[in-house]
Amino acid sequence: MSNSKLRKVDSENRAFKSEWEHDYFFILNKDHKPQCLVCFQVLAVLKEYNLKRHYMTNHKQKFGKHSCESRKVVCNQLKKKLFQQKSLFTNETKQQEEALLASYFVTYELMKAKKALSDGELIKNCAIKMAEAFNENKVGNKFQTVPLSKQTVTRRLEDISNQISNNVKDIIANCSYFSIALDESTDVSDTNQLLIFVRAIKEDFTIFEELLKVAVEEFGGFEKLSSIVTDGAKSMTGTISGFVGFLRQNQITVPTLHCITHQEALCAKSIKLSTTMATVTKITNLIRRGNQSLRKFLTLLEEMDSAYGNLLLHTEVRW
Template sequence: MDTEQRLQKVEELKRGLKSRQALFTKAKSQSEAAVKASFIVAEDVAKSAWPFTEGEFIKNCMLKVCDAVCPDKRQLFLNVSLSRNTVAERVDQLSTNLKQQLVGKGKDFIAYSLAVDESTDTSDIAQLSIFIRGVDSSLCITEEFLGLRSMHGTTTGQDLYEEVSRCVNEMGLPWEKLVGLTTDGAPAMCGHRSGLVARIRERMREENVTGELTAYHCIIHQESLCGKALKMEHVMSTITRAVNFIRPKGLNHRQFKALLGELDTEYGDLPYHTEVRWLSQGKVLKRCFELREEICLFMESKGKDTTELRDETFLCEMAFLCDITSHLNVLNLQLSSLTCTVQ
């Protein structure tokens, strides 16, 4: 080749190299975008508490939308892996990353407190939930879910202490910076000698911690105890009898709903109240107070005595209890939102 031919050949090779590099860069960016997309979907699946197999269903929906909107981009959507194993792996990686971030933040805490609650799931296995609230030197507060420990054996104060201690040590949190502990008030938690609080205080003495550990009682359980001292059982029992007369019986329920429709009321039905769902009490009281006239009319048409429901003193007590439970329900929902989270 002469000089000119050599220069042309060099330019041709350069263009071929740049073309291959551009193709590789494009493929790499597409691969990174596909992985990022799979992480985004896996996070939403975890937050929604859906089965990991839902990833495949979501991908099928995405492909159908792609075929209708942008069929030329179908391959990009096909590159997003959302199989059950992939979603499980992504969720595990997200969990590990969040834990690493929390460990990093924990090193900057100047003080932290723990909240511990033990309950039994549907398979009769005790689950110990541990939450942490820490503050750094800049007064930035971090509130996170620290750990969930399954307890297949006993749930004594010693067992609870061992799980909490193991969780604190794994996170590298110093005992001397622990200033508060909130429990649900159960004997295994608050026992003076062998409860969780007593054993953590003993551990802090062994670590030569000079500060005093402040133990708190769960505010929701405090409300439950205070509620028993209000002497308002007669109000709730009367309302419960009225609701149970209307809701469980199919004919009465249908007729009551028809009556509300004829009167064009704001609400079309009454909710149930159960002791397990503590938020239902406030909802039932509020609805019954707003439909008190309609309830009395319906019960009177069935020959039931409504003297107590029309009593002025009873209505005042019912209104008071309705307002109190409404405020407490709002507070409890705010507290629950602070401690949740697959969330």
């Protein structure tokens, strides 16, 4: 049995010859494969025999009558046609990618502004009208290609949400330590709402903060948990049925702190600022008591370019 190795085409270092362009109407494409300029077929092997056989079998009857100079002219025309088709396909693909990216941008802005998902179509129509007002018909045609229907925006919203969740998972999985802040409240329909904020410290000591909307177990468990900040409610700090109590029952013991806002409220009471707070509250209630006095005060704030546009009503923090 022979021990000779099989010949490999890649090891033969075949080169494409320029005369093959007008002899057989072939060029070398971006993958270094011979491609026919007439039917666009790509051959697997860069070999003159294969190119010639393809030309003689498929295109000799049509182009065999052309002379040498005439073949060069035809070859240049075919090359130009091929490049135009490739350019058109590339531009079309690029425009589709840009329209897709624009759709995600609009969806993200709708999310931040807490607007209805159906507003995407309104934004699209407004953008088209603005392009028409500036006599930018090409830009308006591009806006027409942006998909912003309610169903499309819903899918974009799900994609963005999944991407954010995956990013948070990766950060928590690769961080050194993380801490969470919990805040439980009720909305206008008396439905309990639990907010979970996470702060992670990476190996390069950069800090990442994000709001979690699902259980922490989905993001890798509590092995790297270093501290917990709560709002002080019994459902959070209770030793039996509270969140901290459940952790301790599962042998997870970490420092537990109160929310810094509530700490400030306790600090204000401990250093005897109750008199000052009472005076400020009295002035605030006096201004907000009547519509006329409130309007005058708001006008004053506007004239002074104040950083705050209104007064907040005082609410006592209960413990």
